[in-house]
Amino acid sequence: MAKTGKPPATQDKLDFPRPLTMVDVVIFAVMESRLQVLLVKRPDAPGEPYPGLWALPGGFVDVDRDESLEACARRKLREKAGVEAPYLEQLGSWGGVSRDPRGWSATHVYFALIPSEHVMPQKGANAAEAAWFTLQEFDGRSRLAFDHMEIMQAAVTRLRNKVEYTSLPAYLLPEEFTLSELQRMYEVVMERPIEKSAFRTRVLSSGLVEPVRKMREGPNRPAQLYRLADPVHPVVFTRTIKTRTD
Amino acid sequence: MAKTGKPPATQDKLDFPRPLTMVDVVIFAVMESRLQVLLVKRPDAPGEPYPGLWALPGGFVDVDRDESLEACARRKLREKAGVEAPYLEQLGSWGGVSRDPRGWSATHVYFALIPSEHVMPQKGANAAEAAWFTLQEFDGRSRLAFDHMEIMQAAVTRLRNKVEYTSLPAYLLPEEFTLSELQRMYEVVMERPIEKSAFRTRVLSSGLVEPVRKMREGPNRPAQLYRLADPVHPVVFTRTIKTRTD
């Protein structure tokens, strides 16, 4: 490891070319009973790659302002979406010679879930034009900048997988919610209906939620409100939700 | 996104400071019925951080040789461990101002499982001094370079979690193996015994393996040999392995 005749390492100096380093965030929210992703429009300025195309919110790491990758991701979240995300996890990283015309680049991608109530009044902050897209809008040929389509697909896959055995959909809801509302979040993400009775026992016997002394009032029977017993740690179930005849 | 007065982006140029970019690999193998990790010794050359300490195999991305992050990880695997890993997944990335004295740095960490048969005859390749360590050897105060202790713990946690509901331990075995050998890999990683009968039905009914027309001969009853039905894709089970009274 001491002396490979190549650029990296221990040439006594650090004067070899460095890749560009960025952070991008895939931000999910459920609006109008659809899973949606926040995208921003690439600037049209000269020299900018993929001008005018939609891209994941993100950008270069700022070595002077960002303490760490996660801090950088939270900054992007604030700047682009104007929110503190109740759930943020690392999705992975994508890097290579050809993903950005400006040169070898690597992006660290995070994955956030936010309640639709937290969504800013559209196009806020200092972010460029921003908009929410349903997943169906990408089935066609609509391109995204860079390899962001691939990244977004990976994020959706990860979310769909985790929904089967974790409590992640709870982070798509406000602090207090009913069990029916929680069930609907699961159904929206999984894109299939689940059994009410089984779902309720599953959730209640797991200790995921605790009741608050309030009811959700509506046109019909009032529903018990709950909140997360431990908002910081998602619950992992020991069984997946069974898919019908599959 | 067009004009923040800060270093990154669209200052018309890309002349802002870039973090150091590296790739590290956590390589697991089971030897002597213990889960072990491959580490390399940091060089003693002047200017090198953490001289003489043990570290994860890895290093800087070489923008001229490495096509992508994963290609870079495979290169490190070849150079340091002298193997092609049958299983390689991304673990995550760690980055920040303070993790490397040479400046803001980010490392992309991969996670490999290899059969102990693939293990090189010790200290091979152009790698510096390398050695296998059992996990117990870190319970004490033995330090690792950089934040590699934290990274290694994360890798172990990820592996232990995934063992509960995937077929990952199969990649710690050679191409052909018996069910008892597979069970032993699970037990070594989980550090607890599991039921033979339940394990066999679980594995056999999942389609994970297919029998080959050979038997493992030994001092006792010969055992049926199997191989992975699909060596590329690990199997995901719908239930975790139940832990006794827990």
Added chain:
DNA sequence: TAAGTTAGTTGCACAGTAGCACTAAGATAT
């Protein structure tokens, strides 16, 4: 032929869930 060891099977109990029918509590219409 008996004993030891590992491979592999069988049968039963248990737990979490799917499926479905039922009751409960509110609003609204008659």
Added chain:
DNA sequence: ATATCTTAGTGCTACTGTGCAACTAACTTA
């Protein structure tokens, strides 16, 4: 008041994969 609608919430049964324990099978060595 009473019926009807809608959503909340419960009870019951069946099924499936697993945990558990005892059993049989195949081979070696004494």
